[in-house]
Amino acid sequence: MATEENTGIGASVLRKEDRRFITGVGRYTDDIQVSGQTYAAFARSLWARARIDKLDTGVAAAMPGVIGVLTGAEMAADGLGGLPCGWLVKSKDGSDMQQPEHPPLAHTHLNFVGDAFAIVVADTEEHAQGAARALEQSVEVTELTPVVSLADATQSAPIHEALTSNVCYDWEIGDKAACKAGFAVADRVVEVELSNNRLIPNAMEPRAAIAEYSTGTDELTIHTTSQNPHLVRLILAAFVQLAPEHKLRVIAPDVGGGFGSKIFVYSEEVSVAWAAKKLRRPVRWTATRSESFLTDAHGRDHLTKAKLALSSEGKFLAMQVATKANLGAYLSTFASSVPTYLYGTLMAGQYATPAIHVEVQGTFTNTCPVDAYRGAGRPEATFVVERLVEMAARQLRADPAELRRVNFIKPDQFPYQTPVALVYDTGNYEASLSQALQHADYAGFAARQRAAEGRGKLRGIGLSCYIEACGLAPSQLAMNLGAGVGLWESAEIRVNPTGSVVVFTGSHSHGQGHETTFAQVVSSTLGVPFDQVEVVHGDTGRLDFGLGTYGSRSIAVGGSALIRASEKIIAKGKRIAAHLLQAGIDEIDFQDGVFSVQASNQSVTFAEVAFAAYIPNNVPTDEVEPGLAEKAFYDPENFTYPAGTHICEVEVDPETGKIDIIQFVAVDDFGEVINPMIVEGQVHGGLTQGIGQALFERGIYDDNGQLITGSYMDYCMPRADDLPNYVVDTTVTPCTHNPLGVKGCGEAGAIGAPAAVVNAVTHATGMKDISMPLHPEKVWRALQRKRRAA
Amino acid sequence: MQIRLTVNNTAHQLDVPDNTLLVEVLRGELALTGTHIGCDTSQCGACVVHVDGRSVKSCTMLAAQADGQEVTTIEGLADGESLHPMQEAFKNCHALQCGFCTPGMIMSAIDLAQRSPGLTEAEVRRGLEGNICRCTGYQNIVKAVLAGASGMKAAATS
Numbered sequence: 009m010a011t012e013e014n015t016g017i018g019a020s021v022l023r024k025e026d027r028r029f030i031t032g033v034g035r036y037t038d039d040i041q042v043s044g045q046t047y048a049a050f051a052r053s054l055w056a057r058a059r060i061d062k063l064d065t066g067v068a069a070a071m072p073g074v075i076g077v078l079t080g081a082e083m084a085a086d087g088l089g090g091l092p093c094g095w096l097v098k099s100k101d102g103s104d105m106q107q108p109e110h111p112p113l114a115h116t117h118l119n120f121v122g123d124a125f126a127i128v129v130a131d132t133e134e135h136a137q138g139a140a141r142a143l144e145q146s147v148e149v150t151e152l153t154p155v156v157s158l159a160d161a162t163q164s165a166p167i168h169e170a171l172t173s174n175v176c177y178d179w180e181i182g183d184k185a186a187c188k189a190g191f192a193v194a195d196r197v198v199e200v201e202l203s204n205n206r207l208i209p210n211a212m213e214p215r216a217a218i219a220e221y222s223t224g225t226d227e228l229t230i231h232t233t234s235q236n237p238h239l240v241r242l243i244l245a246a247f248v249q250l251a252p253e254h255k256l257r258v259i260a261p262d263v264g265g266g267f268g269s270k271i272f273v274y275s276e277e278v279s280v281a282w283a284a285k286k287l288r289r290p291v292r293w294t295a296t297r298s299e300s301f302l303t304d305a306h307g308r309d310h311l312t313k314a315k316l317a318l319s320s321e322g323k324f325l326a327m328q329v330a331t332k333a334n335l336g337a338y339l340s341t342f343a344s345s346v347p348t349y350l351y352g353t354l355m356a357g358q359y360a361t362p363a364i365h366v367e368v369q370g371t372f373t374n375t376c377p378v379d380a381y382r383g384a385g386r387p388e389a390t391f392v393v394e395r396l397v398e399m400a401a402r403q404l405r406a407d408p409a410e411l412r413r414v415n416f417i418k419p420d421q422f423p424y425q426t427p428v429a430l431v432y433d434t435g436n437y438e439a440s441l442s443q444a445l446q447h448a449d450y451a452g453f454a455a456r457q458r459a460a461e462g463r464g465k466l467r468g469i470g471l472s473c474y475i476e477a478c479g480l481a482p483s484q485l486a487m488n489l490g491a492g493v494g495l496w497e498s499a500e501i502r503v504n505p506t507g508s509v510v511v512f513t514g515s516h517s518h519g520q521g522h523e524t525t526f527a528q529v530v531s532s533t534l535g536v537p538f539d540q541v542e543v544v545h546g547d548t549g550r551l552d553f554g555l556g557t558y559g560s561r562s563i564a565v566g567g568s569a570l571i572r573a574s575e576k577i578i579a580k581g582k583r584i585a586a587h588l589l590q591a592g593i594d595e596i597d598f599q600d601g602v603f604s605v606q607a608s609n610q611s612v613t614f615a616e617v618a619f620a621a622y623i624p625n626n627v628p629t630d631e632v633e634p635g636l637a638e639k640a641f642y643d644p645e646n647f648t649y650p651a652g653t654h655i656c657e658v659e660v661d662p663e664t665g666k667i668d669i670i671q672f673v674a675v676d677d678f679g680e681v682i683n684p685m686i687v688e689g690q691v692h693g694g695l696t697q698g699i700g701q702a703l704f705e706r707g708i709y710d711d712n713g714q715l716i717t718g719s720y721m722d723y724c725m726p727r728a729d730d731l732p733n734y735v736v737d738t739t740v741t742p743c744t745h746n747p748l749g750v751k752g753c754g755e756a757g758a759i760g761a762p763a764a765v766v767n768a769v770t771h772a773t774g775m776k777d778i779s780m781p782l783h784p785e786k787v788w789r790a791l792q793r794k795r796r797a798a
Numbered sequence: 799m800q801i802r803l804t805v806n807n808t809a810h811q812l813d814v815p816d817n818t819l820l821v822e823v824l825r826g827e828l829a830l831t832g833t834h835i836g837c838d839t840s841q842c843g844a845c846v847v848h849v850d851g852r853s854v855k856s857c858t859m860l861a862a863q864a865d866g867q868e869v870t871t872i873e874g875l876a877d878g879e880s881l882h883p884m885q886e887a888f889k890n891c892h893a894l895q896c897g898f899c900t901p902g903m904i905m906s907a908i909d910l911a912q913r914s915p916g917l918t919e920a921e922v923r924r925g926l927e928g929n930i931c932r933c934t935g936y937q938n939i940v941k942a943v944l945a946g947a948s949g950m951k952a953a954a955t956s
């Protein structure tokens with residue numbers, strides 16, 4: 009537990025933000041009341057695929073309390089643009105990906121169940137909902153045959169008439185010929201077919217938006233549940249063309265979790281803002297959980313064939329991966345990048361596999377759009393690599409830990425150029441593996457297995473040695489690969505005359521605790537007391553442009569920007585101190601909040617310098633400008649590469665198929681750690697989502713494209729009594745290219761965990777493979793089949 | 799219809815439509831937005847409050863059903879500056895991240911602690927079955943509930 013005294017970098021400081029949340033005075037979007045507010049509801053497609061023949065709004069408009077019914081056709085007539093996809097991926101043949109039109113409100117075709125085609129605004133939520141339901145019943149449509157199954161989609165007729173097929177892109181990375189050569193000389197080839205189950209993000213706070221239009225100033229203010237309010241503003245201004253950027257203010261106040269799902273710009277938020285401007289009334293909307301299930305961008309959903317070539321000594325020679333990735337009905341904001349540049353580029357894992365070739369077909373189906381969800385591409389990549397490696401170990405009758413060890417990239421091989429574009433700056437995979445094996449008492453497993461056998465239980469242990477590319481991203485590199493935005497981050501530090509500090513960051517906190525960790529960083533760097541550092545984020549009206557929070561980028565990119573801004577503050581502070589102390593600038597040192605003259609006892613405090621900056625009595629303002637505020641924009645040189653080993657130990661009851669996680673060990677290398685308590689919490693949460701994917705969660709559509717798992721009754725969320733206490737530890741190999749030596753920790757748990765769980769369960773049961781989620785019934789049936797076959 | 803509610807020790811007379819849910823009165827009329835709504839099937843527990851001392855999902859109760867009763871919400875727990883032991887424990891154990899599930903968790907936890915004095919970890923895990931948290935993985939919540947329960951006991955005997 010943190011002590012009052014230690015609030016510096018590396019201390020488990022208790023969170024500043026907690027008090028408002030535990031006393032119920034947090035301020036989430038739906039908590040905000042605006043005078044004169046009206047309520048929006050959406051009329052949505054009940055069909056997976058249909059053409060709108062006639063939409064008569066007369067009846068709905070005449071219903072009680074209805075203020076306006078606005079349709080997709082009116083939106084199009086107003087000249088609003090579609091929702092863009094921010095990453096242009098090219099196919100093998102060099103052609104651009106196919107992009108369907110994505111109007112915020114559909115006006116000709118409906119492409120998934122939940123696709124919004126009209127917004128109703130009324131005096132109460134009930135009235136708005138009533139009219140929206142009436143529209144859904146009265147809209148005249150021609151139902152079209154939906155394409156739902158990912159496996160069949162590439163061969164089916166295109167769901168979008170303007171496209172030539174359902175293949176968005178047919179992408180590849182790596183050297184196909186080299187890969188082929190590797191397989192040609194292989195002693196052994198391990199093959200696998202895997203599915204990566206569709207997940208529904210389920211941040212506990214549903215999406216919401218409140219838009220207010222000021223006629224006098226022509227300003228449009230939107231409070232919304234976003235992980236990156238500036239990106240929302242940019243897209244609304246530049247692409248949707250709802251209002252010019254300088255007339256738009258987007259505020260993301262307290263946000264109740266995101267996990268990726270609140271990165272994107274969705275139909276509803278855009279429509280609410282448009283309606284507010286059009287009707288000249290404040291309009292509010294909060295998703296019901298049912299709407300969240302239907303429309304929050306889903307995650308994962310891959311079908312993959314992969315193979316690994318090994319030498320007789322068990323060295324990996326080559327790896328070949330072919331994936332079909334479901335993109336859903338439209339391209340969500342970053343959808344195209346997730347199964348390509350955040351997936352294929354990670355296939356080296358922690359291993360020195362010399363040749364790798366990855367092919368991915370991004371595919372349209374009549375389902376909710378699929379985009380980044382915690383881990384985004386990297387969990388899918390880890391699952392492929394770590395399932396293959398585990399199978400290889402079983403086939404070779406090798407110790408899975410040992411097989412991994414011999415194939416690791418060794419510490420002296422960094423920086424390491426992988427065959428799939430990335431250059432890992434640093435790492436020590438052996439260290440995290442050894443530590444994890446120790447925590448898991450790997451050596452004692454055989455005895456525990458025997459003991460379990462005595463109790464009629466099948467016990468298994470599974471490893472997952474994952475890597476991720478985080479700290480998105482070097483702008484130039486990302487843009488060369490098709491990104492539509494730079495991925496730097498901004499920071500501003502304003503020192504007040506009394507010496508307290510306000511920090512403005514473009515990163516966004518929706519559970520990560522930046523108000524605490526960022527204050528730790530600035531307090532340590534400037535020597536200002538922790539409680540005198542205030543962190544401000546999430547408001548385009550208060551801070552410079554920012555790129556927001558996703559891809560575990562906040563501390564690595566946003567934190568680095570803070571360091572750069574602090575350095576500028578210190579540099580200016582030195583110039584002021586030099587005047588106050590009547591010394592040369594080169595003679596001034598700064599440490600622990602004190603400016604001092606070298607080899608003397610003369611000094612001034614940071615607070616005194618701040619005061620002098622604003623009340624420049626002894627500071628000539630023609631030499632040093634008054635004031636003490638600095639900005640920095642930090643663009644990372646490379647991605648960061650957190651990596652680690654997760655070990656899961658399970659017992660399976662052969663009579664019921666029930667799986668108990670007996671132990672779960674995670675040893676992660678996040679580089680330097682600012683607040684170990686918060687990092688541990690991030691790991692717990694990530695692991696739980698990873699275990700959720702492995703054991704419980706799956707978004708399922710029926711053949712007609714109806715979402716079967718549309719509520720907490722049908723979509724199984726991990727609960728407290730499903731889970732063990734995790735054993736979490738870290739190793740530290742500092743990142744080599746950012747000033748804090750940090751790598752990021754937000755996604756690791758979700759990336760490493762699924763393979764560890766499946767490896768443990770297949771180990772316990774002796775099955776070759778079993779698809780996620782490992783529901784007891786599925787496990788039981790597989791065990792029965794195995795028993796019959798034996 | 800007319801109802802009388804005492805919420806966090808303040809008496810209210812309210813005139814609400816018959817079908818108004820308790821959570822709607824709390825968040826709407828009374829502006830007590832600490833009680834959250836996380837689902838529409840009564841399963842997430844974000845809306846848990848105490849009605850006459852017992853935890854209730856306020857999204858499943860009509861305001862009318864609470865007529866004449868005492869309601870305590872997350873806003874009513876702290877005594878001025880001094881936090882309830884369960885609130886204190888949630889902070890000390892880092893049992894919250896985004897904070898959205900937290901009010902419901904704390905209200906459920908207090909009821910759990912009051913009902914079973916010798917609370918075990920397994921009982922806490924089972925007892926929180928009706929509260930979903932997507933952020934924390936529950937480990938620190940469980941720790942906090944045990945610590946908060948001890949804190950409540952200590953406060954009761956001091």
Ligand code: FES
Pocket residue numbers: 834835836837838839840841842843844845846855856857858
């Ligand atoms: S809001 Fe989910 S249980 Fe009440």
Ligand code: FES
Pocket residue numbers: 212264265519893894895896897898899900930931932933934
């Ligand atoms: S802290 Fe975010 S849902 Fe529990």
